[in-house]
Amino acid sequence: xxxxxxxxxxxxxxxxxxxxxxxxxVAECIASIKNVKKQYDADFHNRGMNRILKExxxxxxxxxxxxxxxxxxxxxxxxxxGYFKRELSVxxxxxxxxxxGNAEERWFKNFTTCYHINPKMKYVTFCSGEGIKKxxxxxxxxxxxxxxxxxxxxxxxxxxxFSKKEIFDxxxxxxxxxxxxxxxxxxxxx
Numbered sequence: 001x002x003x004x005x006x007x008x009x010x011x012x013x014x015x016x017x018x019x020x021x022x023x024x025x026v027a028e029c030i031a032s033i034k035n036v037k038k039q040y041d042a043d044f045h046n047r048g049m050n051r052i053l054k055e056x057x058x059x060x061x062x063x064x065x066x067x068x069x070x071x072x073x074x075x076x077x078x079x080x081x082g083y084f085k086r087e088l089s090v091x092x093x094x095x096x097x098x099x100x101g102n103a104e105e106r107w108f109k110n111f112t113t114c115y116h117i118n119p120k121m122k123y124v125t126f127c128s129g130e131g132i133k134k135x136x137x138x139x140x141x142x143x144x145x146x147x148x149x150x151x152x153x154x155x156x157x158x159x160x161x162f163s164k165k166e167i168f169d170x171x172x173x174x175x176x177x178x179x180x181x182x183x184x185x186x187x188x189x190x
């Protein structure tokens with residue numbers, strides 16, 4: 001049998017999908033706010049990824065589609081003409097893992113792709129499941145990457161997952177934007 005996710009199967013449990021969807025929904029709501037749009041371009045897709053990596057002079061083997069988007073800080077280069085430089089600033093990812101699995105492997109592929117684009121970016125990860133307990137795979141991932149990349153990685157651990165309000169508060173803190181939860185999130189949360 002070959003490794004990886006087999007045809008007709010998925011790497012996601014219902015709890016993992018809930019985490020991913022919660023992060024995605026909150027990110028979309030934040031990205032739609034007018035004053036946030038002035039500061040950031042938020043991207044869910046590989047759209048532009050190949051171009052960015054090609055500009056760096058490399059053919060990169062991985063795609064990157066983090067649950068909470070890649071957030072590119074806009075810096076005016078010619079404000080009167082509306083030109084901006086985009087720099088990858090913050091990435092939000094969700095990982096749910098039990099005692100076994102490969103969430104940390106998939107996390108590392110996305111992280112290294114983003115780090116390659118900008119070694120100064122912040123990679124914020126929401127972790128849930130049994131894997132966050134001491135000596136679990138996500139716990140060990142956090143400990144190892146905080147040693148090697150202390151200025152880049154930010155882990156938020158909660159075994160049973162996060163409410164939309166908790167996700168929102170963490171995202172707003174890392175994006176350093178001043179917006180209100182109740183006026184931003186129109187759907188009910190956990």
